[in-house]
């Protein structure tokens with residue numbers, strides 16, 4: 083710019099370039115053939131609503147704002163002839179610096195994820211735009227040009243205007259606007275003229291923005307278009323199923339129906355409205371509107387925290403929704419809300435309610451509860467591991483697979499109901515997955531005796547056990563360490579013959595020689611019937627689940643040294659004895675017996691290292707059988 087007298091920056095018309103990332107997004111949006119372009123209105127209205135919420139929050143503590151008497155609302159006007167759509171809010175507004183910062187670069191909205199996804203795979207974006215909160219820029223799906231004029235709530239701020247046509251640059255210039263807020267003037271593309279039609283706009287608002295908490299006026303109408311109801315403050319009997327679902331969808335952009343909803347209104351011990359949802363999926367979708375965990379916290383219908391994490395314990399962080407209380411002091415900052423002492427009481431009520439609803443679900447609709455468990459079981463386990471306050475209530479929400487019912491989920495109460503008459507303990511076994519754990523030699527005796535054992539195969543289970551030492555009067559006991567009497571037939575194979583003691587001792591010596599330092603001892607076992615060998619912990623070592631906790635947490639995990647127990651009636655050992663001392667094959671087999679035991683235990687540090695030895699054994703086997 084070559085002017086004689088340099089004017090103040092804020093008085094000139096300045097041109098800026100969009101960042102590369104923004105240009106890329108604009109490009110996708112401008113050329114998008116997405117048929118539901120209408121979502122741009124949802125994005126603009128949601129920004130207006132954010133701006134109004136922020137202004138209202140500001141006014142809790144600051145009366146020195148421009149137009150402090152102005153109604154908090156959104157006004158939409160249409161001009162069909164000119165293809166103009168104008169959306170104006172009386173929200174917090176933007177200063178010149180803010181408008182450059184906020185509209186010049188991609189905000190933290192879904193847009194960033196969208197761009198990321200567009201880099202990662204060449205998906206058909208037009209299909210998914212509607213599910214992203216792509217933010218302000220989505221207006222370029224329908225706009226030939228956009229002018230944003232804004233005036234900040236700060237009394238000294240001057241109005242500013244931002245103008246873009248969707249190419250690489252935008253202009254910022256001073257503007258005339260006496261009132262506080264933001265006005266977005268859109269010149270619609272020729273093929274987007276429908277968005278200047280009143281009926282169409284009404285329709286879109288009902289579909290996507292009905293639950294915005296501020297009135298949206300259309301044209302000259304005196305009544306707002308949107309329902310505007312704070313659904314959580316509406317009586318349950320007046321809300322249809324459809325409305326509950328719409329509310330969830332519009333506030334989370336989760337397209338899947340929630341698993342459960344909880345609408346709670348109480349006066350004691352605290353006054354509280356809550357509308358909570360359990361999503362169908364634990365993973366927050368790529369498309370989710372919510373950017374973080376936490377509940378929306380309102381105080382007398384005013385949003386004071388978008389992502390409040392103090393209303394529920396951490397393990398219930400997957401719960402979505404709104405909490406509103408008349409008891410929260412109004413004239414406060416977020417910090418004083420935390421200090422007010424009310425939060426723990428709200429949390430107690432809400433936690434109790436969520437757990438009660440889950441309990442009811444488990445009782446009344448086990449199938450749905452199982453679906454919940456499948457998705458969120460890990461969270462409940464985390465709760466048991468970390469939260470002792472809720473104790474038994476959480477224990478009853480746990481579900482397990484067992485050696486006797488590996489395909490279905492059992493509660494601890496169900497397990498207890500199936501216990502043998504003289505059984506005093508609840509048995510469990512830890513491992514890497516249900517299949518391999520079912521093969522565990524530790525289960526031999528339990529299977530022989532028909533004793534039920536919980537299969538704990540997830541990393542979280544080892545932590546779970548730290549918080550779950552007993553259920554009712556029954557202590558939990560690791561099957562590998564349980565002190566149970568073997569069944570009669572144990573220790574005998576089909577022909578019932580055990581290796582004579584002298585020979586067996588020879589064998590034990592050979593195992594010790596070959597395995598050396600890897601084991602603390604080799605000995606006979608009373609607890610094996612089908613299996614060849616098992617590993618047990620020497621007296622005084624940490625129990626198996628603690629070893630796993632170390633494995634998960636530890637940087638340098640070492641396989642703990644164990645005792646190798648052998649089944650003196652197993653045919654393989656009999657044949658090994660016949661093979662004679664110190665052959666190469668004999669050594670390989672002994673190593674393999676130990677490694678296999680480690681594998682079943684889920685403790686092998688390097689399973690692929692077994693391949694060469696297995697090949698060696700196979701070669702030997704083939705050589706033998708082709709010779710014969």
Ligand code: ADP
Nearest residue numbers: 129130133173175184189190191217218219264
């Ligand atoms: P997001 O809403 O996720 O932050 P957007 O792209 O929708 O992303 O908006 C970018 C930013 O622009 C907002 O965070 C806000 O600071 C600002 N903004 C957009 N619309 C308005 C408005 N009507 N009033 C005030 N600020 C706005």
Ligand code: MG
Nearest residue numbers: 128129217218
């Ligand atoms: Mg937005």
